[in-house]
Amino acid sequence: MQLSKNSLKLINNMKRSIYVLMLLVAFGMQAQEKEDATMVSETMTEAKTQVKDSTTPNTQRVKIDGVAAVVGDFVILDSDVDKFLLDLKQQGVSSADLTKCGLLGKLMEDKLYAHQAIQDSIEVSPGEIRDRVNQNIEYFSQQTGGMENLLKFYAIEDEATLRKRLTEITKVQFLTNRMQSKVVRDVEITPEEVRQFFEKIPVDQRPVIGVELEVSQIIIAPEPSEEAVNKVIQKLKDIKAEVEGGSSFGTKAILYSKDRASGRQGGLMPINKRMSLAKEFKDVAFSLQQGEISDPFETEFGWHIVMVDKVRGQERDVRHILLIPEVTNDRLEEARKEIDTLRTRIVAGELTFEEAARSFSDDKETRNNGGKLINPATFDTRFELTKMDPEQYSQIEPLKGDEISIPLIDETRTGQKRFKLLKVTNRFDEHVADYSKDYIKIKSLALKEKQLKEVGKWIKQKIEDTYINVNSENRNCEFQNNWLKK
DSSP: OOOHHHHHHHHHHHHHHHHHHHHOOOHTOOOOOOOOOHHHHHHHHHHHHSSTTTTSSOOOOOOTTTTTEETEEEEEEEHHHHHHHHHHHHTOOOOOTTOOOHHHHHHHHHEEEEEEEHHHTTOOOOOHHHHHHHHHHHHHHHHHHSSSHHHHTOOOHHHHHHEEEHHHHHHHHHHHHHHHHHHHOOOOOOOHHHHHHHHHSOGGGOOOOEEEEEEEEEEOOOOHHHHHHHHHHHHHHHHEEEEEEEHHHHHHHHHHOOHHHTTTTEEEEEEEEEEEOOOOHHHTTTSSSSTTOOOEEHHHHHHEEEEEEEETTTTTEEEEEEEEOOOOOHHHHHHHHHHHHHHHHTTTTSSOOOHHHHHOOOHHHHHHHHOOOOOOSSSSSSGGGGGGGHHHHHHHTTTOOTOOOOOEEEEEOOEEEEEEEEEEEEEEEEEETTTTTTHHHHHHHHHHHHHHHHHHHHHHHHHHHHHHSEEEGGGGGGOOOOTTTT
């Protein structure tokens, strides 16, 4: 019984750790006292040569001021732990459950991942780091009211120093994330393991699943004119020629790409074959050699060109530019009339909502299953009411029984306007988790637990294999991991 309780606690702790890591990365640039870079380098060398490993018996330990711990090639300063705590407090995180020992342990864990990533030759391209730094600085500047206010907020004297520190933080973040992903990449779970996981949870402690809905949609998207499509194709061909002539693909993406997410990062998209991407995009991206640029091609999002920045085994860094043919108001009005007519036919009983979705919907992802939406968080068709996207909730909340929504204007993440109809096709009341009905959710919890166990074994092994030293002042800490190698 105790094992099941601990399993659920582990899952919650993992979620909390991920949240804390995100805060550390985003806001871990709080100003520290000005330190000469040479002194820091000398401190690192001194730490490795003068401080003995915590496993060495009967050795005289030498206290080095300012060094909280050393993990592989990474030094964690006392000020790093203090800044971590200060940053979390500034972001409104309750300090009740935060301890210096706990924060130091989390920083050591991050550095262990990053150190091992370097040992495993996991690479992060300078361009990828630079783009993320630019994105973060842009975001932070907007939040604080400009670069001048941002520098004052973090007590950093100039933008160059800020960029340098952010670059160091971002590189460690990328290395940490990629190492974490590698550790759990091949972890799978069988139906029998899911069943055993569920049966270990005491009946009175099984999670309660809130009210859930299954929602279906029909999308009618206006078609651009042939002239508009040709204009976009020619523009992409011109951009390709300019890049092949020496222009920067990243700069062109910032200037022209309609993909808001990647456009700010110069079109950069780290991808792998397991990712959920448009088939046409994936086929083109994995057919190119490093440095090669594709011809214009179409997906449901618009027209693209793709360049491969770097190939990393089954993964690769690509840059892409997305352009969308302009749709006139006349074409938009035609789409509205079409969906109005379709709704009238469904209400009149000429065809069912599911039949209409399969025959007329322009949404490739849902039309083959009668318009049913897939929950991106769970990959099943159920949406928990309390966790539903607020905009989506506001659209379906008024619907009663088999009622169909009025035509709603919808806008994709790339800014394309289209119309949709929504219908709640099933409702599941609040209930205690049931193995048969809630298998997908239970499987997700079981997989997370198995991944945590794999991570725990990996950390235990790497601690044994890695040079680690904890300052004598921190050796009374009760760490979650065996950093002291007792």
